[in-house]
Amino acid sequence: MNTSEKIYSGKTKDLYALSNGNILLVFKDDVTGDNGVIDPGANTVIGKVEGKGRKSLAMTDYFFKRLHAADIPTHLVNVDLENGTMEVRRAEPMGKSAKGAGGLEFVCRTRPWGSFLRRYQQYIADVNANLDYLVEITVKDDERGDPLINDDTLVALGLVSPAHLKHAKELTRRVCRIVEDDLRSKGLTLVDMKIEIGLVGDDVVVIDEISADAMRVMDENGKVLEHGTVYEKLINQ
Amino acid sequence: MNTSEKIYSGKTKDLYALSNGNILLVFKDDVTGDNGVIDPGANTVIGKVEGKGRKSLAMTDYFFKRLHAADIPTHLVNVDLENGTMEVRRAEPMGKSAKGAGGLEFVCRTRPWGSFLRRYQQYIADVNANLDYLVEITVKDDERGDPLINDDTLVALGLVSPAHLKHAKELTRRVCRIVEDDLRSKGLTLVDMKIEIGLVGDDVVVIDEISADAMRVMDENGKVLEHGTVYEKLINQ
Numbered sequence: 417m418n419t420s421e422k423i424y425s426g427k428t429k430d431l432y433a434l435s436n437g438n439i440l441l442v443f444k445d446d447v448t449g450d451n452g453v454i455d456p457g458a459n460t461v462i463g464k465v466e467g468k469g470r471k472s473l474a475m476t477d478y479f480f481k482r483l484h485a486a487d488i489p490t491h492l493v494n495v496d497l498e499n500g501t502m503e504v505r506r507a508e509p510m511g512k513s514a515k516g517a518g519g520l521e522f523v524c525r526t527r528p529w530g531s532f533l534r535r536y537q538q539y540i541a542d543v544n545a546n547l548d549y550l551v552e553i554t555v556k557d558d559e560r561g562d563p564l565i566n567d568d569t570l571v572a573l574g575l576v577s578p579a580h581l582k583h584a585k586e587l588t589r590r591v592c593r594i595v596e597d598d599l600r601s602k603g604l605t606l607v608d609m610k611i612e613i614g615l616v617g618d619d620v621v622v623i624d625e626i627s628a629d630a631m632r633v634m635d636e637n638g639k640v641l642e643h644g645t646v647y648e649k650l651i652n653q
Numbered sequence: 654m655n656t657s658e659k660i661y662s663g664k665t666k667d668l669y670a671l672s673n674g675n676i677l678l679v680f681k682d683d684v685t686g687d688n689g690v691i692d693p694g695a696n697t698v699i700g701k702v703e704g705k706g707r708k709s710l711a712m713t714d715y716f717f718k719r720l721h722a723a724d725i726p727t728h729l730v731n732v733d734l735e736n737g738t739m740e741v742r743r744a745e746p747m748g749k750s751a752k753g754a755g756g757l758e759f760v761c762r763t764r765p766w767g768s769f770l771r772r773y774q775q776y777i778a779d780v781n782a783n784l785d786y787l788v789e790i791t792v793k794d795d796e797r798g799d800p801l802i803n804d805d806t807l808v809a810l811g812l813v814s815p816a817h818l819k820h821a822k823e824l825t826r827r828v829c830r831i832v833e834d835d836l837r838s839k840g841l842t843l844v845d846m847k848i849e850i851g852l853v854g855d856d857v858v859v860i861d862e863i864s865a866d867a868m869r870v871m872d873e874n875g876k877v878l879e880h881g882t883v884y885e886k887l888i889n890q
Contacts, residue, residue, distance in 0.1 A: 517775035535800045539792050539810055550809045555776050563772045566803040572787045573776055623845035 427461050428472070428629065434503065434652075438493055441502045443469035443474060456629035456643065457530070459558040462630065470500045471647040475627035477502070478650060486594055488587065489621040507614030507623045510584055519558035520565075520575070524585060524592035525550045525608040529632060532608075549589040552638060558589040583620050584613045591622060599633060602649055607632040607640070655870065661758045664698050665866065667707070671740065674728055678739045678862075680706035691878065693866035694767070696795035707737045708884040712864035714739070715887060716832060723831055726858040728851060732830055744851030744860045747821055748792065748812040755793035757802075757812070759821060761829035762787045762845040766869060769845075786826040821850045828859060836870060844869040844877070 423439070424431040427448055432440040448471075449462040451453045477495040484490065509519030525532060528540050532552070549616045552561040553570065570576045576584070588611060596606040609631035614623035624630075628646035631647040635641055641649075660676075661668040664685055669677040686692045686699040694876075714732040721727065728741040746756030762769060762784045765777050769789070790807065791799040807813045811866035813821070825848060833843040846868035851860040861867075872878055878886075 424811060491845055511776070513776040514778040515775055535797060536792060536802065536806070536810065538794050538797075539748070539750040539802075539812060541751040541811065545810070547809050550805055552803060552806065555773060557775050560772060560775075564801050565773065565776075566789060566801065566802065568787055569773070569789065572784050573773065574778065575783070 427459070428469070429625075434497050437506060439504050439506050439576075441504060441625075443473040443500045443502070445469045454642075459561070465483060465517065468643065470497060471644065471651075472625060472627040472629055473497060473500055473502060474649060474651050476625040479598070480622070482594055482598055483591060483622060483626075486590070486617040487596070488590060488631060489616075490620055491616060491621050491623045504623070505621075507616045507621060509623065510580065510613045510615060510620075511570065513555075513575065519612065519614075520570075520584075521554045521562065521610045522588040522608045522613055523552040523554065523558060524588050525552065526592070526606055528609075529607045549592050551585045551588050553585075580615070580620060587613060587622065591626070595626065595631065601648075603636055604641070604646070604649060605634040605638075607634055664696070665706070666862075672676070676741050676743050678741060678864075680710040680737045682706045691879075696720050696798070702881075705880065706785050707734065708881065708888075709862060709864040709866055710734060710737055710739060712884060713862040714829065716835070716863040717859070719831055720828060720859060720863075723827070725827060726774055726856055728853060728858050728860045741860070742853050742858075744853045744858060746860065747817065747850045747852060747857075748807065749794075751813065756851075757821075757848055758791045758793060758799065758808075758847045760789040760791065760827040760845060760847045761825050762789065763829070763833065763843055764845075766844045767790075786829050788822045790822075809840040817852070817857060824850060824857060824859065830861070832863065832868065836887075840873055840881070841878070841883070841886060842875075843872055851872060 421431050421433050422430060428446050430442040431493055432442050445464040445466060446461045447454050447463055447465050448458040448460055450458045474497055480490045480492045489505045493503040495502050511520035515595060527547055528543055543598050553565055555565050556562055567581060569580055571651050586623055591611055592609055595609060599606050611622055612624040614621055628643040658670050659667060660670050665681055667679045667684050671677050682703060683698045683700040684691050684700055684702050685695040685697055687695045697731055703866050711734055717727045717729045728744045731742040732739050748757035764782055764784055765782060790802055792802050793799055804818060807818055808815055828848055829846055832846060836843050849861040851858055865880040870883050
């Protein structure tokens with residue numbers, strides 16, 4: 417690897433600055449969870465699962481190529497599955513704060529599930545409701561559990577311009593539809609997913625990863641699948 | 654009182670059905686708080702403060718009359734300060750769920766403070782920022798701490814129509830400006846406030862109360878004032 421320096425160590429990825437100005441993402445085998453139970457949405461690393469990093473990378477490669485085919489830009493330059501690394505363009509994460517906090521996560525929901533169902537349970541008349549690609553936005557903050565933030569607040573705090581916000585929400589819904597269509601062709605149902613979005617110059621692009629870590633997928637029997645199972649069904653058939 | 658039946662017992666008010674079809678609100682002396690400290694935003698009644706109900710009623714009367722003067726409708730019919738009661742038109746609280754949960758609270762903020770400051774502290778560059786009457790909406794749910802809900806979710810869950818949502822947010826900002834102006838004329842600064850909004854037929858009207866319980870007010874020295882102090886400065890001068 418033609419790396420110059422490690423610039424960030426995340427929960428599931430390390431970032432290195434490359435001499436050509438790009439960034440190298442190194443996918444790790446670390447998994448997050450709560451009380452010993454693996455949960456990709458959790459904010460604490462609880463252990464390692466051999467091969468998990470490469471599987472996340474392979475899925476990201478798989479989905480990013482489908483986005484490119486639909487003319488949705490990502491930060492991807494190239495993938496080295498052997499070494500578990502991905503070279504990407506340097507992007508400014510949308511909503512990254514002046515204080516250095518990480519930025520926004522864009523969640524897209526097809527139906528009520530998980531934290532959404534818990535949060536609004538008194539207000540959800542039908543747990544099977546079609547949410548029609550509902551977008552929720554959260555700020556990355558492990559300590560505070562990634563709090564939800566509304567559109568007006570994002571603009572009032574100067575985190576995103578109204579135009580970028582509109583663009584990012586549309587992009588989130590388009591990505592969600594593409595992933596849902598692809599999963600459906602394999603007999604799987606997308607419940608919800610999250611992406612990160614960044615700016616490369618003036619381009620609004622999908623950044624970070626799109627793997628089973630960042631989505632909830634059900635099989636034909638309505639069972640929510642684990643990371644490794646989704647990988648098997650998508651990549652290793 | 655020409656009452657027929659008690660229809661609801663809230664934390665700070667009881668509701669009775671009147672034979673003319675209206676509702677009688679009886680303001681109680683109960684105060685809410687956490688760990689023995691009075692906090693109007695808390696969801697647990699921790700005790701009583703003699704005269705508190707009448708003070709909330711007097712302030713609500715005071716502010717509702719200012720709203721009426723600005724052509725903003727409320728559910729108020731008449732106030733009986735002596736008995737601590739307010740007769741109101743029967744309104745359907747906006748966002749009231751099919752499951753019976755109470756509905757929405759519309760928060761308006763002039764600057765970051767309280768739960769907002771705690772929640773987004775990593776993303777607030779300037780704690781003295783002008784938030785320009787930012788509206789946040791929460792669903793009433795004591796057990797879950799009145800979770801924040803975004804505009805798209807309100808519509809997706811069928812809790813509010815897009816037109817009513819837009820109307821309600823504009824109304825919230827207008828009310829906030831009127832209250833802020835009035836407080837300013839008495840040397841006070843409005844930090845944030847919350848109102849409830851309901852439908853009387855097709856009319857979108859301010860319901861419940863507007864008292865120091867539902868707002869955060871600072872004096873000239875930047876000190877946040879207690880309920881009784883705001884009352885003294887507004888009513889009992």
